[in-house]
Amino acid sequence: MKRFSVPILLVVLLTTLMGLAWFEVIDLYIQTIVLFMGINIITSTSLNLVNGNMGEFSCGHAGFIAVGAYVSSILSVALFTKSRAFGAPLLPPELAAYGFPLVLIIGGLAAALTGLLVALPSFRTRDDYLAIITIAANYIIISTIINIDTIGGARGFMGMKRVIFAMEKCAEIPWMILWVFIFMVISVIIIRRYMSSTYGKGVEAIRQDEVAAEIMSVNTNRIKLVTFMISSGLAGVAGGLYAHTVGYVNPKSFDLLKSTEALVMVYLGGMGSISGSIIAAVVFTLMLELLRPLQIIKWVAIPLLLIIIMQFRPEGIMGHRELSDIFPRLKKFYKFK
Amino acid sequence: MTLLEIKDLTQLFSGLCAVSELNLSLGESELIGLIGPNGAGKTTVFNLASGFYQPTHGEIIFQGRNLAGLKPHQVSALGIARTFQNIRLWKEMSVLDNILVAQHFQLGYGLGGLFFRTPRYLKRERDIRHKALELLEIFKIDKFADEKPGNLPYGMQRKVEIVRALSSGPKLLLLDEPAAGLQSTDVTELITLIQWVYDQFNLSIWMIEHQMKVVMSLCSRIAVIDFGRLIASGTPSEIQNSPEVIKAYLGDDQL
Ligand SMILES: Nc1ncnc2c1ncn2[C@@H]1O[C@H](COP(=O)(O)OP(=O)(O)OP(=O)(O)O)[C@@H](O)[C@H]1O
Ligand SMILES: [Mg+2]
Numbered sequence: 118m119k120r121f122s123v124p125i126l127l128v129v130l131l132t133t134l135m136g137l138a139w140f141e142v143i144d145l146y147i148q149t150i151v152l153f154m155g156i157n158i159i160t161s162t163s164l165n166l167v168n169g170n171m172g173e174f175s176c177g178h179a180g181f182i183a184v185g186a187y188v189s190s191i192l193s194v195a196l197f198t199k200s201r202a203f204g205a206p207l208l209p210p211e212l213a214a215y216g217f218p219l220v221l222i223i224g225g226l227a228a229a230l231t232g233l234l235v236a237l238p239s240f241r242t243r244d245d246y247l248a249i250i251t252i253a254a255n256y257i258i259i260s261t262i263i264n265i266d267t268i269g270g271a272r273g274f275m276g277m278k279r280v281i282f283a284m285e286k287c288a289e290i291p292w293m294i295l296w297v298f299i300f301m302v303i304s305v306i307i308i309r310r311y312m313s314s315t316y317g318k319g320v321e322a323i324r325q326d327e328v329a330a331e332i333m334s335v336n337t338n339r340i341k342l343v344t345f346m347i348s349s350g351l352a353g354v355a356g357g358l359y360a361h362t363v364g365y366v367n368p369k370s371f372d373l374l375k376s377t378e379a380l381v382m383v384y385l386g387g388m389g390s391i392s393g394s395i396i397a398a399v400v401f402t403l404m405l406e407l408l409r410p411l412q413i414i415k416w417v418a419i420p421l422l423l424i425i426i427m428q429f430r431p432e433g434i435m436g437h438r439e440l441s442d443i444f445p446r447l448k449k450f451y452k453f454k
Numbered sequence: 455m456t457l458l459e460i461k462d463l464t465q466l467f468s469g470l471c472a473v474s475e476l477n478l479s480l481g482e483s484e485l486i487g488l489i490g491p492n493g494a495g496k497t498t499v500f501n502l503a504s505g506f507y508q509p510t511h512g513e514i515i516f517q518g519r520n521l522a523g524l525k526p527h528q529v530s531a532l533g534i535a536r537t538f539q540n541i542r543l544w545k546e547m548s549v550l551d552n553i554l555v556a557q558h559f560q561l562g563y564g565l566g567g568l569f570f571r572t573p574r575y576l577k578r579e580r581d582i583r584h585k586a587l588e589l590l591e592i593f594k595i596d597k598f599a600d601e602k603p604g605n606l607p608y609g610m611q612r613k614v615e616i617v618r619a620l621s622s623g624p625k626l627l628l629l630d631e632p633a634a635g636l637q638s639t640d641v642t643e644l645i646t647l648i649q650w651v652y653d654q655f656n657l658s659i660w661m662i663e664h665q666m667k668v669v670m671s672l673c674s675r676i677a678v679i680d681f682g683r684l685i686a687s688g689t690p691s692e693i694q695n696s697p698e699v700i701k702a703y704l705g706d707d708q709l
Contacts, residue, residue: 314568315557315558318547321546331525334622335558
């Protein structure tokens with residue numbers, strides 16, 4: 118029961134969603150919101166790894182999302198579609214359905230590598246340095262994209278819808294629901310396995326007492342880098358999924374506001390709580406949709422929300438607790454930690 | 455056989471000389487003490503021996519190996535473990551997890567194994583956990599395995615910290631004021647515990663302690679430092695009667 122409850126639940130959820138989309142019970146707008154929920158779950162759980170579990174303050178998550186979004190978009194458009202920027206497809210478009218997950222993973226790896234470059238200098242110095250350097254990195258990444266004209270510069274990059282069409286030639290199913298779902302589940306599994314291993318517990322040790330961790334044989338420098346790379350790599354995957362969901366990316370969509378949104382989700386859900394981050398991502402995605410008419414006021418509302426949470430509940434709503442700590446009966450169905 | 459050899463060890467903190475040309479050696483299976491007035495530089499010596507500071511001058515040789523340039527986690531992998539003057543357990547982690555994390559140097563699996571939960575990974579995790587639980591049992595604290603150390607009485611926290619240090623199977627155990635903050639009944643218990651650890655585990659113990667009762671009843675040899683300088687060393691009775699030591703401590707009292 119305990120072993121199969123969640124897998125069964127997930128399969129049921131996925132088939133229901135795919136079914137609803139396939140029979141057009143839910144329209145494209147609702148589908149997109151559901152996709153954003155899945156993508157935001159990856160964003161929040163991955164940022165939580167650094168800010169919640171490791172206790173560092175990374176503020177530029179959107180930078181890594183951007184790297185993943187652009188790298189995977191460029192690759193998939195160049196490989197599987199005819200485009201103005203890259204000409205004829207380099208591979209037969211029929212391969213899109215198989216190639217897409219690989220393209221996403223490459224986008225994730227590129228983001229992880231960027232994460233390494235950002236973290237390498239910053240973990241050697243004081244704590245708040247990471248906050249500053251991640252903000253800077255976020256800006257550098259965006260300006261770099263803006264200044265590369267072949268990928269559209271400030272106008273943005275498009276053509277990813279055609280990749281989806283190519284996939285649909287292979288089989289007429291709601292592909293993005295499938296991919297977002299699969300990669301969301303894989304991301305959560307990666308984070309969960311990482312944090313429940315003795316190796317990952319070193320991350321918690323670093324947050325609670327870094328000096329003691331180092332002296333008790335934890336290679337703190339290395340584990341911080343590895344954790345940051347996992348976090349930014351998963352952010353990159355989220356970026357790739359986002360780009361292909363929307364079909365169009367623009368450097369502006371990955372600015373500091375996007376990073377702030379990620380922070381809000383983490384702090385809303387609770388530091389170090391995977392289930393908290395998941396719930397927060399779902400709630401926050403809905404909330405963003407409701408706030409959409411506000412347009413520019415988002416710039417006030419979202420940072421304000423972050424300030425309010427950090428002021429009154431710095432640990433977040435579930436602060437270092439999982440759902441099972443609040444509803445112990447859930448333990449019957451699933452081992453949360 | 456010498457286990458640890460300290461040669462001309464000097465540590466300057468922006469002008470302040472915390473440890474000054476210290477020479478000392480510690481043999482295998484020895485239990486010795488390090489005493490001195492407040493601020494004498496005792497903890498600094500331990501911080502140097504655990505790789506937390508790189509000495510300004512001089513060297514530390516452990517089992518024939520120079521510790522210069524090694525990070526603390528590397529030093530601990532070589533077999534030096536320690537406790538802290540102010541308990542530094544990971545307070546929000548269970549007692550068991552505290553013991554587990556101290557095995558980081560011998561995990562024996564990589565990230566690939568971890569993510570794919572390979573048989574090797576699962577076996578290593580099982581073994582590590584099994585060993586940790588066994589150790590908790592030996593020390594009769596297995597009932598606290600899932601407890602957060604912050605919820606335990608102070609004396610118990612001290613004990614958990616010693617067990618955590620021992621869990622990596624060190625050749626040298628550094629205890630920084632293990633009796634600090636303990637009530638006198640707990641102190642008696644601690645003395646028995648340290649003696650027991652010394653008899654059961656094949657290791658050397660070097661401890662800093664202000665409570666004379668503890669040092670005098672446990673240590674075969676005591677080194678005394680004052681202002682970072684070694685001022686005396688010898689058996690407990692020699693130390694008790696050394697005029698240098700009495701002067702250092704009386705001077706401290708007059709302050
Ligand atoms: N990181 C540091 N930076 C600057 N000064 C330091 C540092 N660590 C220790 N000191 C100074 O070095 C001297 C020795 O300190 P240390 O902690 O080693 O003393 P101690 O013998 O352990 O004292 P106590 O019995 O109070 O624990 C003190 O004057 C202390 O202020
Ligand atoms: Mg001290």
